Amino acid sequence: MTELAELPATPGTARTQGRPRSSRAHEAILEAVLDLLEEGITVEALSMEAIAARAGVGKATIYRRWAGKDELLLETLIKLKGPPTQPLGDSVRADLIRLISVVGHKDERAVRVMPCLMPEVSRSPEAYRIWQEAITEPRREVMRDVLRRGVASGELRADLDLEVTVSMLISPLLLHRMTRWNPRLDEVDDLPAQIVDVVLRGVAA
Amino acid sequence: MTELAELPATPGTARTQGRPRSSRAHEAILEAVLDLLEEGITVEALSMEAIAARAGVGKATIYRRWAGKDELLLETLIKLKGPPTQPLGDSVRADLIRLISVVGHKDERAVRVMPCLMPEVSRSPEAYRIWQEAITEPRREVMRDVLRRGVASGELRADLDLEVTVSMLISPLLLHRMTRWNPRLDEVDDLPAQIVDVVLRGVAA
DNA sequence: GGATTCCGATACGGTTCCGTTCCGTATCGG
DNA sequence: CCGATACGGAACGGAACCGTATCGGAATCC
Numbered sequence: 081m082t083e084l085a086e087l088p089a090t091p092g093t094a095r096t097q098g099r100p101r102s103s104r105a106h107e108a109i110l111e112a113v114l115d116l117l118e119e120g121i122t123v124e125a126l127s128m129e130a131i132a133a134r135a136g137v138g139k140a141t142i143y144r145r146w147a148g149k150d151e152l153l154l155e156t157l158i159k160l161k162g163p164p165t166q167p168l169g170d171s172v173r174a175d176l177i178r179l180i181s182v183v184g185h186k187d188e189r190a191v192r193v194m195p196c197l198m199p200e201v202s203r204s205p206e207a208y209r210i211w212q213e214a215i216t217e218p219r220r221e222v223m224r225d226v227l228r229r230g231v232a233s234g235e236l237r238a239d240l241d242l243e244v245t246v247s248m249l250i251s252p253l254l255l256h257r258m259t260r261w262n263p264r265l266d267e268v269d270d271l272p273a274q275i276v277d278v279v280l281r282g283v284a285a
Numbered sequence: 286m287t288e289l290a291e292l293p294a295t296p297g298t299a300r301t302q303g304r305p306r307s308s309r310a311h312e313a314i315l316e317a318v319l320d321l322l323e324e325g326i327t328v329e330a331l332s333m334e335a336i337a338a339r340a341g342v343g344k345a346t347i348y349r350r351w352a353g354k355d356e357l358l359l360e361t362l363i364k365l366k367g368p369p370t371q372p373l374g375d376s377v378r379a380d381l382i383r384l385i386s387v388v389g390h391k392d393e394r395a396v397r398v399m400p401c402l403m404p405e406v407s408r409s410p411e412a413y414r415i416w417q418e419a420i421t422e423p424r425r426e427v428m429r430d431v432l433r434r435g436v437a438s439g440e441l442r443a444d445l446d447l448e449v450t451v452s453m454l455i456s457p458l459l460l461h462r463m464t465r466w467n468p469r470l471d472e473v474d475d476l477p478a479q480i481v482d483v484v485l486r487g488v489a490a
Numbered sequence: 491g492g493a494t495t496c497c498g499a500t501a502c503g504g505t506t507c508c509g510t511t512c513c514g515t516a517t518c519g520g
Numbered sequence: 521c522c523g524a525t526a527c528g529g530a531a532c533g534g535a536a537c538c539g540t541a542t543c544g545g546a547a548t549c550c
Contacts, residue, residue, distance in 0.1 A: 139538095198403055
């Protein structure tokens with residue numbers, strides 16, 4: 081059983097001697113965390129032993145890389161969410177539909193993991209801050225820009241409240257994907273388009 | 286099961302001899318559960334020992350009443366959420382504002398407890414069913430009725446989708462109270478009225 | 491070849507929680 | 521008063537998990 085050649089898993093800390101850390105083990109650990117969260121395990125109930133077992137890895141291999149569960153989770157979340165979807169610059173309507181349509185579709189896994197993270201975000205100010213800065217705020221800003229375009233073109237009301245409008249656009253989709261608050265929405269056709277059309281008519285100039 | 290002569294009642298009610306169960310202990314246990322959930326403990330991490338300690342009660346006193354954590358939680362939730370707020374029958378606008386304004390205000394505690402319950406709801410079909418039947422669906426139905434009134438009066442579009450409209454009205458408030466998805470909404474004046482006005486204009490006849 | 495580090499696996503003592511079973515006491519019905 | 525049951529509290533054996541240590545073997549550099 082010869083393992084493949086491994087790349088240094090943590091660039092920056094230049095190790096010159098000894099066996100390099102296995103990037104395969106590194107990936108397997110992060111995947112295992114997402115795997116378990118996806119199954120509905122909360123952050124609190126997520127055990128290092130379960131992670132190690134799922135990844136097919138010794139616990140020491142985890143502790144060699146991260147000081148504890150918090151550090152491991154942070155790296156996992158950064159991996160989970162990439163940069164926000166960008167608008168294409170067509171019409172305001174088309175861009176808004178595009179932005180809210182990707183909620184829970186670009187990455188099916190992210191939407192299953194999020195509910196398990198929410199209790200942590202509710203309780204810990206630090207977790208809330210990271211969640212805001214890394215996940216929600218960048219996405220809101222993209223949507224604000226599209227709305228500003230609409231205001232500048234005279235298409236939308238000049239005194240429109242960007243925060244309220246952004247929330248009205250994204251909240252129904254977000255709540256539905258994360259909690260399935262109303263199961264009947266599953267059967268609605270073109271939900272993103274319907275939402276955008278009602279809001280745009282509501283805030284039209 | 287030889288007590289068929291007794292009236293069907295909650296377990297324990299049929300006893301006629303000995304010291305009666307303390308309703309004070311009963312209440313203290315339910316309060317302790319809400320107390321702990323309110324602090325951000327998830328259902329998974331909620332321990333019977335912590336509940337007993339918080340309630341100032343022996344564990345046996347809990348197990349005498351409920352078979353396990355699930356049964357205890359079910360009764361706690363039923364206590365937490367009373368019947369939905371009812372509309373007053375004024376204008377459609379006033380009723381909708383009234384209905385969405387109570388989100389997280391009528392019972393501050395409920396809104397802090399909900400995020401801790403969501404992972405359980407995501408994972409367990411049974412928990413999801415109970416949550417839907419006992420909490421979300423009755424509240425949606427109240428709001429649908431108000432919208433139907435608006436359609437009947439010609440105030441609202443006849444082909445309006447009730448499910449989408451209900452979701453658009455309630456989701457921004459619900460998401461904000463449960464997750465504080467956008468902290469800037471804290472500083473918005475009259476958020477419920479703003480939401481209702483945009484939606485009503487969007488679905489006006 | 492030798493030194494060094496990582497690998498997966500296993501074991502350790504310590505902690506928390508489970509659900510049950512005892513206490514000695516308190517409080518009811520008859 | 522007596523019998524029955526509930527009370528708060530303490531302790532039990534068992535399970536899960538923590539973070540660390542140690543093992544023999546594998547991979548890489550010097």
